[in-house]
Amino acid sequence: MRAVHFGAGKIGRGFIADLLHNTGYEITFVDVNEKLNAEMNQYHNYYLYVIQEDYRRKEIDKVSALSPITQPEEVSKAIVDADLVTTAVIADNFPKIANNLAAGLKARLDAGKERVNVIPCENAFYCGVMLKNELLKTGLLTEEELEKIAGIPSTAVDRMVFAAERDGRDGIDVGNTYELVIEKNQLVDPDAQPIKGAEYTGNLDKYLERKLCVVNGGHTMSAYIARLMGYDIIQDYFKVPENTKLTRDIMLQAGAFIEKKHGFAHEEMADYIDATIGRWSTPGVKDTIERIAKAPIRKLDPEDRMVKSAIECEKYGLANDLILKGIAAAFLYDVEGDEQAAEIKAYVEENGIEKAVTHYTGIESGSHIYEEILNAYNEYKAKKSN
Template sequence: MATAVHFGAGKIGLGFIGDLLHQSGYHIVFADVVEKTVAQLRKEKQYRLFLIDHDYQERIIDNVDAVSSIQDPDGVVEAMTHADIVTTSVMASNLPKVAPLIAKGLKARLEKHLPKMTVMACENAIMGTDILKKAMLDTGVMTSEQLEQAAVYPNTAVDRVVFDGHHHGQEGIEVGDAYELAIERGKLLDPNSEPIKGAEYVDNLEMYLQRKIYIINCGHAISAYLGQVHGYHTVQEVLHNERLLHQVKAAMAESAAALEAKYHFSKQSLQDYIETMFVKRMTTPGLSDPVTRVGREPIRKLSPNDRIIGPANECESFGLDNQYLLRGAACALLFHNPDDKQAVKMQQFIQTHGIEKAIAQYTKIQPNSAMFEKLLKAYWEAKAKLPANVGNAK
């Protein structure tokens, strides 16, 4: 039986990538830093998924194991020497943290003269596997030539609704039917192969990555940031407010217009994508997605090529409207969460240096440009609405 090593036993790892790897016939070894999760997977050798669209029917994912990447890094390396594929779902910002261990595993494979394997980062990031590969090279564990000898590195685009769940007296992960896993066909060992069943193998991944990040991730994040400004606690509360739902959909429609201009997606297909992959899924009865979780790491989400500023920049380049995207960015600049390091850092920067320097620092939008002025204006308008119990609002 083929073996997969997956870094990250969180909700995406268990509920999405682990599910597809299981359905593809792999024995899965999860590498994670949470000792409790590792111990439970090692003991039970299985876990449960609850199918949201099927009255939370239970699906058992078995034939799994786990190893601690903190307590037993040698065990992770050893597992990689028996694997055919390595995948990750650790969040893009954590890829540099897992890169040294993955590089050591690949080096061990080379030393044992094992065949090339497939390494894929399944993250909410554009070209996440490229990010991981560069991070591995930066460790100095392997040379560029050795990395090429050890593995192939297809990029992916990922999307699935996953939540913690408790049903039938059991703990597990809630998952929706709809998902997207697009994989770069041209970077596979065999372009005609399907290492993960149920994935879509594409020749131009960038257009699918941007569609997912610039529409779904964009709408999700803006829902959270709008929600906090208006005093809501969950994304679902935001989307059940018709006025705020209109603003979220308007921002996604601006992104869609840029993607239509850039990649020639049909307008109708993008409208359907918004309704099916975002609105329908995010308003599924019973779902509760906290704005503090969805909005976490605002610095990353405000970066020039990410989910809000990225499509706003594309709109600007095509001469398209981006007012709702910039309103979303303004709300992101107001995001407060004392448990999120990036949110704390950003608010401290704003307090110390002012909002103008913060916009330039985090979005890289040029000061005094029309886009900069629109965002600044939107920031002050949103700040005036911020509830007094959020951060230091006055």
């Protein structure tokens, strides 16, 4: 079996290709990194190192790579002959891969080949819909043609991955737990399981919201609060039991609305949260606050991890005070080089925090959660200045 995978970054090689390899696929990566491509074409393998198993080395073999810039015809041919196509490029980069992918699917259609699953594995709400839209924008395929040649489900993804150079080569350190949930009713065959180790569901919403609000939200809010405490590395923050408890309580607040809305059992949610915090606290791993907290404007969006959780909890009559403190901390996030943090700081200085809260979160002035965010912000600011 042959798989074409767009994106040879940490998630691409360290997560998705790992599952493809376990399923039995030979993998052709499509990536712009010529140095990495040359290495894979020279050795036809690379290595993963499992963090929790004393960095046990795992070989991913039967791999090759193509450049979408210098080898577009070869990329198209690989898609024509593929049994599966996947992506891990960050959803914002869909426009950059759309022409190559659409050209390959059109060539496959013209060759009379069967439909193929194109599975985007991205940390974005309904990434399958996003990818379809970008493919149609190219004008290379009509909506009817795209439907005729490809099944494009959305997914939810989660795995701890870090770049590492080991044994003189570019490797990846990976966690031993992961989650890849695939929207089965959008597959070519809803009863098939094209990737071993993935979970297949007819209700992706519950997994997407759990990942976004509980995992991403908990991680992000911990980072903003940790920054105010003076931490640079999130693992150092988690070494303090009180901090770990605070993060767990924040995640439980977000998890409470997920339980109400989607029917997760509380014990299941608590176990999920504990396992997640366990990953973040893994000894020997160093993950920076700067990486986790970057782009605060995006993370303060009403449909994103923090504000969405606060509003949903309010709607269900659930506690959200700790989430609101996490949101307040985001308005004080200040790190050199983060353009969005600098923009928020400038806006607050010019217009005041009162206008900034509504401007960035959409939360109405005078509402309960608005007032709580202001109170928490002023408390944080007072402590920071002392």
